[in-house]
Amino acid sequence: MKRLVTATLLVAAVFACKAAPAAAQAAAPAGPPDKVSVRLDFSPWGVQAAMHLARNRGWFREANLDVDIQDGRGSGNTIQLVNAGQADIGQVQVGLVGSARAQGAKIRAIATFQRRTDLCILVDRTATAARAADLRGRSLVVFAASPWAPFIDLYLKAGGLTRNDVKVDFVDPAALWGTYTARRADGLMSTVGSALPIAERSRPSKCLLAADEGIAFPSYGLVAREDVIASRGPVLRRLIAVQQRAWEHLRGNPDDGVRAMIAERPDARLDPEVLRGQIKLTIDYFDTPASQGRPIGWQAREDWEAALKSLEAAGVVRPGWTVTDYFTNQLVE
Structure with a gap:
């Protein structure tokens, strides 16, 4: 019985040794990277x-x-x-x-x-605005190549607004944050992950989410x-x-x-x-x-x-x- 167990273990070890390189090769083929x-x-x-x-x-x-x-x-x-x-x-x-x-x-x-979807509009953390409809009479800043650009009218429409009700300024990407932190705009159109941590020190903010107005992205x-x-x-x-x-x-x-x-x-x-x-x-x-x-x-x-x-x-x-x-x-x- 002892010999049988030993032989079985040896066979298993041989198969394991053969299988391990094969698995490694499947994950990372040999040769130049x-x-x-x-x-x-x-x-x-x-x-x-x-x-x-x-x-x-x-x-x-x-x-x-x-x-x-x-x-x-x-x-x-x-x-x-x-x-x-x-x-x-x-x-x-x-x-x-x-x-x-x-x-x-x-x-x-x-x-x-x-x-x-993480498209959002940053506004002051203490602002009363919570949805698109609350942006009437406010100003927003965005850059032309932003993923927000094609959704601006759709977002405003969800709140019963048009660009006649909200001022939307397009600026160079390099001027985006300066415009917002200098309070020359009430809101900044960006994304949750990129924007909130940056705003924390200069202008603590909260996010109005595009998803709350039915936009998926x-x-x-x-x-x-x-x-x-x-x-x-x-x-x-x-x-x-x-x-x-x-x-x-x-x-x-x-x-x-x-x-x-x-x-x-x-x-x-x-x-x-x-x-x-x-x-x-x-x-x-x-x-x-x-x-x-x-x-x-x-x-x-x-x-x-x-x-x-x-x-x-x-x-x-x-x-x-x-x-x-x-x-x-x-x-x-």
Whole structure:
């Protein structure tokens, strides 16, 4: 009996030794690392924490990936560069895929981490305004390429208002925050995660949510061109898996993201408190009812249908759209 048990254990050990390398090879193929370029939306801020954490901890390298992480100049600009083949992947506000495809772009969202709509209007924390209807007679500031731009009239209409009732000023992105913090505008059109932590010190604010007026718009995730999805699927899948690992880690350890971002972008003069707040708020907006319990990055058809209906109502996409043209879950596990 003792010999039989020993022999059984030896056989099991042999199979385990053979299986382990096979599993490792499936996760990270042998050979030179696969080069991937990722263009971010803007200069460093909390929504990018998973990218920087993965690079800082060597998790991309473990997956046999050589990832070039590039700072961006806006989600719209990043989408243009990805569509032009100048970057493999863009980390952007994926709701912009609707307007991009309407203009002929051949891109899709391949993973959406921040699936809940986070478009908001910042107003003073003590302001009485709580809904769109309360903005009558107030002034708002926004920049022309903002994802808010096509939704302004739709949002105001939900409150029974038009631009005759609310002053909307378009400014250069560099002047956006200065205009708001100097109180030359009553509200700033932005996103919850990016804006609230920045406003905390200079002008403590609260958010009026676009979602409260029926506007749906998936927030931050990853996009790629259709031919890149088809030709580099296994590489993209590994990168998404690393991002899932990083975001899962950040759920309980946001300070690790703060430290990683400061280490990876030492010249950016990043504020740890702002980064921490941005990371936490980003994660707060991960789930919708339709995506609850699904893997990080997985996209619900219902959420995209709601987003496309909002984009159609705003005149961004034409009627007759096919929802699966805008996203795919084939790379999310």
